[in-house]
Amino acid sequence: MQTILYEVHNNLYVNLTNRCPCACTFCLRQTMDRMGSSDSLWLDHEPSAEEVIAAFAEYDMTKYGELVFCGFGEPTEALPVLLEAAAYAKKSFGIPVRINTNGLGSLVNGKDIAPLFEGIVDTVSISLNTPDEKKYLELVRPKFGAESYSAMLSFAEECTKYVPKVVLTTVETTLSKEEEAECARICGRIGASYRIRAFES
Ligand code: SF4
Numbered sequence: 001m002q003t004i005l006y007e008v009h010n011n012l013y014v015n016l017t018n019r020c021p022c023a024c025t026f027c028l029r030q031t032m033d034r035m036g037s038s039d040s041l042w043l044d045h046e047p048s049a050e051e052v053i054a055a056f057a058e059y060d061m062t063k064y065g066e067l068v069f070c071g072f073g074e075p076t077e078a079l080p081v082l083l084e085a086a087a088y089a090k091k092s093f094g095i096p097v098r099i100n101t102n103g104l105g106s107l108v109n110g111k112d113i114a115p116l117f118e119g120i121v122d123t124v125s126i127s128l129n130t131p132d133e134k135k136y137l138e139l140v141r142p143k144f145g146a147e148s149y150s151a152m153l154s155f156a157e158e159c160t161k162y163v164p165k166v167v168l169t170t171v172e173t174t175l176s177k178e179e180e181a182e183c184a185r186i187c188g189r190i191g192a193s194y195r196i197r198a199f200e201s
Contacts, residue, residue, distance in 0.1 A: 002040075002042075002043050002044050002045075002047075003015055003034075003038040003039055003040060003041055003043075004016075004047050004051065004052055004055040005052075005055045005056070005058070005059060006034075006035065006036045006037045006038035006041070007036050007037040007064075008035060008036035008037070008068075009036075010064060010065040011064055011065050011066045011067070011068050011098075012059060012061070012064040012066075012067050012068070012095075013035070013036060013038075013068045013069075013070050013071065014052060014067065014068065014069045014070070014071060014075070014082075014085065015038070015041050015043065015070070015071030015072060015073075016046060016047065016052070016069065016071055016073070016075050016077075016078040016081055016082060016085075017043070017046050017071065017073040017074070017075065017077045017078040018041075018042060018043050018046075018071075018072050018073040019046075019073050019074065019077040019078075020073045020074040020077065020102070021074060021077075021102070021104055021107070021108055021142055021143045021144060022074070022102050022104070022140045022141060022142045022143070023140075023141040023143075024129075024139060024140050024141065025138075025139050025141070026139070026171075029041075029072050041071055041072035042072060043072075046078055046081070047081065048081060049080070049081045049084035049085050049088070052081060052085040053084075053085060053088050056085075056088075056089060056092075056093075061089065061092070061093040061095055062093060062095075064095060065096070066095065066096045066097070066098050066122075066123070067086070067089050067095045067096070067097050067098070068097075068098045068099075068100060069082050069086065069097070069098070069099045069100065070099075070100040074101060074102055074104070074105070074108065075099055075100070075101060076099070076101055076104075076105030076108055076109065076113060077108055079105065079108075079109055079113060079116070082099070083116055083120060086099075086120045086121060087120045090120055096122040096123070097120060097121050097122050097123070098121070098122060098123040098124070098125060099117075099121055099123070099124050099125065100125045100127075101124065101125070101126055101127070102126070102127050102140065102142075102152070103126035103127065103128075103151075103152035103153075103155045103156060104142060104144065104148060104151060104152060104155070105155065106151060106154075106155050106158075107144045107147070107148065107151050112158060113155075114155060114158035114159045114161065114162050114163070115158075115161075115162055117159065117162050117163050118162040118163070121162075121163050122163065122164055122165060123163065123164070123165040123166075123167065124156075124159045124163050124165070124166050124167070125167045125168075125169055125195075126152065126155070126156050126159075126166070126167070126168050126169070126192075127140075127168075127169055127170075128152075128168040128169060128170055128183055128186070128187075128194075129170055129171075129174075130170065130174075130175065130179065130183075131175075131179055131182035131183045131185075131186055132179070133149040133150075136148070136149045136152075137149065153186070153190060156168060156190055156192050157190040157191065157192075159192075160190065160191040160192060165193065166191070166192040166193065167192060167193045167194070167195050168183065168186070168187050168192050168193070168194055168195070169194075169195045169196070169197050170183055170194075170196055170197070171196070171197060171198075171199050172196050172197065172198055172199065173199070174199075180196060
């Protein structure tokens with residue numbers, strides 16, 4: 001049976017899709033098949049909202065700190081399912097909802113998706129990776145090409161209008177102190193928080 005939900009620390013993660021418009025040089029999918037309590041995060045089919053909601057019934061949804069849409073792919077590739085499942089979870093269990101994303105969801109969906117998160121999503125966590133646009137494109141290798149970096153930052157800024165907490169992240173030890181300071185400045189400019197996270201391996 002495929003893994004739709006899995007636990008990481010005190011949170012419950014949702015694995016909606018294996019699709020992603022990026023091919024990051026550091027993508028964990030290249031070296032591992034699972035995370036947290038999951039078996040394999042490779043899906044044999046993308047779950048419908050009904051399947052995700054049925055999977056919630058197998059868990060005590062009141063015991064987790066957050067419901068995190070993340071998994072082995074970009075969650076906004078499955079936007080309608082994400083929105084329906086997130087709205088259901090929030091209404092039924094009052095659980096805070098976070099999306100971990102590469103920030104390219106508006107390009108993926110061909111429209112500004114940030115307004116759709118209002119009242120449903122509590123936190124959007126976006127991988128900034130680097131303050132340097134050229135380096136970003138080399139690292140993330142997005143299929144949308146050159147417009148991706150500015151689109152990711154615009155998405156983050158848009159999200160600040162609709163989502164209580166918007167966080168841009170980089171991974172510890174991958175940047176110089178000067179680069180981290182530049183990331184903090186970028187976050188300050190668009191009204192997002194900056195978080196340096198541990199490498200997940
Ligand atoms: S955005 Fe995430 S899932 Fe997609 S290639 Fe990069 S690290 Fe992998």
